[in-house]
Each structure stands twice: as C-alpha cells, then as structure tokens.
Amino acid sequence: MTATLAQRPPRIWKFWGTTLWGLFVFAAMFIGQIAVVAYFALRQDVPFDIAAAIHVVGGGLTISLSVIAGLPAVLLALWIAIRLSRTPFADYLALRWTSWKNLLIGIAALVVLVTGWDLLSRALGREVAPGFMGDVLKSAQADGALWLLVVAFCVVGPMSEELFARGFLYRGWSESSLRPAGAIILSSAAWTVLHLQYDWFFFGEVFSIGLLLGYLRYRSNSTWLTIVLHGLNNLAATAQSIWLAGSS
Numbered sequence: 001m002t003a004t005l006a007q008r009p010p011r012i013w014k015f016w017g018t019t020l021w022g023l024f025v026f027a028a029m030f031i032g033q034i035a036v037v038a039y040f041a042l043r044q045d046v047p048f049d050i051a052a053a054i055h056v057v058g059g060g061l062t063i064s065l066s067v068i069a070g071l072p073a074v075l076l077a078l079w080i081a082i083r084l085s086r087t088p089f090a091d092y093l094a095l096r097w098t099s100w101k102n103l104l105i106g107i108a109a110l111v112v113l114v115t116g117w118d119l120l121s122r123a124l125g126r127e128v129a130p131g132f133m134g135d136v137l138k139s140a141q142a143d144g145a146l147w148l149l150v151v152a153f154c155v156v157g158p159m160s161e162e163l164f165a166r167g168f169l170y171r172g173w174s175e176s177s178l179r180p181a182g183a184i185i186l187s188s189a190a191w192t193v194l195h196l197q198y199d200w201f202f203f204g205e206v207f208s209i210g211l212l213l214g215y216l217r218y219r220s221n222s223t224w225l226t227i228v229l230h231g232l233n234n235l236a237a238t239a240q241s242i243w244l245a246g247s248s
Helices: 002-006 015-042 050-057 060-085 100-123 131-142 146-174 179-193 200-220 223-247
Strands: none
Touching: 015 060, 015 146, 060 131, 060 146, 100 200, 100 223, 131 146, 131 223, 146 179, 146 200, 146 223, 179 200, 200 223
C-alpha cells in the first residue's frame, strides 16, 4: 500500500482544489499579517479603542512588518499545498527566469498602462496616488522605518502576492475548464480583492495591472518575471508618493 502511494504521479490542483487551497494560503497570509498588528496593539499604553486601532493599523512601521510577516506564512502554506500535490515547488509555481526581451516588453507595457491610468486620473481631477500612501510614508519616516517600508512594498509584498496569484492560483485554474484566459481574469480579480484599501478607481487600475501580469505570466511561463515587474511598479509608485508628499 505504501509503495503504491509513493508511486502516484505528481498532479496539479484543478479548479476546486486550487480555490480551497487558495483560501488556505490567503488565511495564512492574513494570520501572519494580523499577528503583527495585534502585537503592536497590545503594546499600547493607552486604552485601546477605535481611534487607537486606526493609529496602529495605519502606522508605517506596523504596515511594513505586517507585510514582511505575511511572506513566510504564504511560503509555508504554499509548501503544504504543493507538497501534497507531489510536484516540485519551483516547477508548480513557475519559478524560472525568462528572457531579457520578455522583461523589456513587460516594463514597456506596464509603463504604458500605468501612464494611461495616471492621465485618466488627472483628467477626472483625482489624486494620482492614493492619499493614504502619503500618510503611511510620513509615519514610516517618523519611525525611522522608511527603508523598511520600501523593502516591504517593493520586494516582500510583490513576492507574496505574485506567488499566490500568478503562481499558485493561475497554475491550477489555467489547467481547469477555465483555461488560461479565465485563469488570468479570475486570479486578477482575487489579487484585486487583496487591495481593499483602495477606492473603485484604483481597484480598476489594480485589476488591469493584474490582467497584464497574468498575460505575461502566460506568455513567459515565469512567475519571477511578474514578481520583478510588480516590484518595479511598486517602487515607482512609492517614489511618486514620496515626491508628492514632499512637494505638498
């Protein structure tokens, strides 16, 4: 019996398996992140009320450490799900490098897309960057944790989110009846839900970026490509927010 089980071939979780394990990975990410928030909340020397909760959750240092704490939780949850599929971890998540041509195409496409959203935002009289970003950056600067915030937003966050969305979710859903096109749309929607701090306009921008990253994941068969592009996009957005905060 044991020998028979050991010889079972590797497999990819399909639609429902990917969905259920995806919820498991999301829960792990949430627990990892909320644990940091709870720690800072318990350290408060003042009575903890709604105002204190908002202050803790919106702190630059808290957010940075929260995002960083989410990565090992995501990696552990993904390792469990993929281990049970008996597929090599790197192969399941498409952790392979791609060509420099694909990287340059991805950067160019991302610049065009984000620039289009910025121009639309200005045309509608909206702020180009989310307002809360400026507050988070100022809070991080006050705590001497701006560098930590940059690492969290531009390195750790993209790794967690891309491994989850374009790595795990896309892989399983693309090999189900959804096929790659449906997997790109659904994984982009799931990724967008992770950004509840935004309003409807920035939701649209995030979703469109997700579609682009999903297509590039399909085209290149490389999640490392989307991790790098995601990180570059966040770096540009962070630099823009720092510049806007400094000029206001």
